[in-house]
Amino acid sequence: xxxxxxxxxxGEALEATGVLKDKILVDVGxxxxxxxQAVKDKGVTVKGIELYESAxxxxxxxxxxVTHADAxxxxxxxxxxxxxxxxxxxxxxxxxVLLKIPxxxxxxxxxxxxxxxxxxxxxxxxxxxxxxxxxxxxxxSDGLEVLTIIER
Numbered sequence: 443x444x445x446x447x448x449x450x451x452x453g454e455a456l457e458a459t460g461v462l463k464d465k466i467l468v469d470v471g472x473x474x475x476x477x478x479q480a481v482k483d484k485g486v487t488v489k490g491i492e493l494y495e496s497a498x499x500x501x502x503x504x505x506x507x508v509t510h511a512d513a514x515x516x517x518x519x520x521x522x523x524x525x526x527x528x529x530x531x532x533x534x535x536x537x538x539v540l541l542k543i544p545x546x547x548x549x550x551x552x553x554x555x556x557x558x559x560x561x562x563x564x565x566x567x568x569x570x571x572x573x574x575x576x577x578x579x580x581x582x583s584d585g586l587e588v589l590t591i592i593e594r
Contacts, residue, residue, distance in 0.1 A: 449480040453483070456481060462484075466524050469488065469529075471529060472508060490508035492508055509521055528549065529551070531559075533563035
């Protein structure tokens with residue numbers, strides 16, 4: 443089990459998986475951009491989308507490319523990328539966002555407490571039967587345990 447304490451360690455762990463190599467990471471619900479900055483410092487191209495204007499302003503101060511919008515709302519498009527990170531504890535919101543992510547795209551679910559509604563939602567996504575519309579999923583849970591990529 444790998445426990446990660448901060449955005450820098452999370453960025454290093456993601457880099458070690460190879461999932462971000464030569465990819466564009468879109469952090470959906472990126473907050474003030476800590477993780478975006480950490481992976482950007484490793485040479486990864488990053489984009490974000492964030493609901494809170496104050497967080498978007500902090501991202502702008504760091505020179506991060508962040509769109510101010512609610513990604514879970516109907517009619518809101520996500521930035522274009524190869525890998526999407528969802529680290530928000532709202533299953534209904536995550537479900538709306540997943541509908542906007544193209545099939546075949548890698549999705550990373552972030553930090554969720556075991557037994558929480560968000561964790562149950564993520565577990566259900568991982569256990570889906572393979573179809574053309576499901577995605578590659580990397581799950582970090584339980585203190586950010588980095589698990590293998592599951593191809594669906």
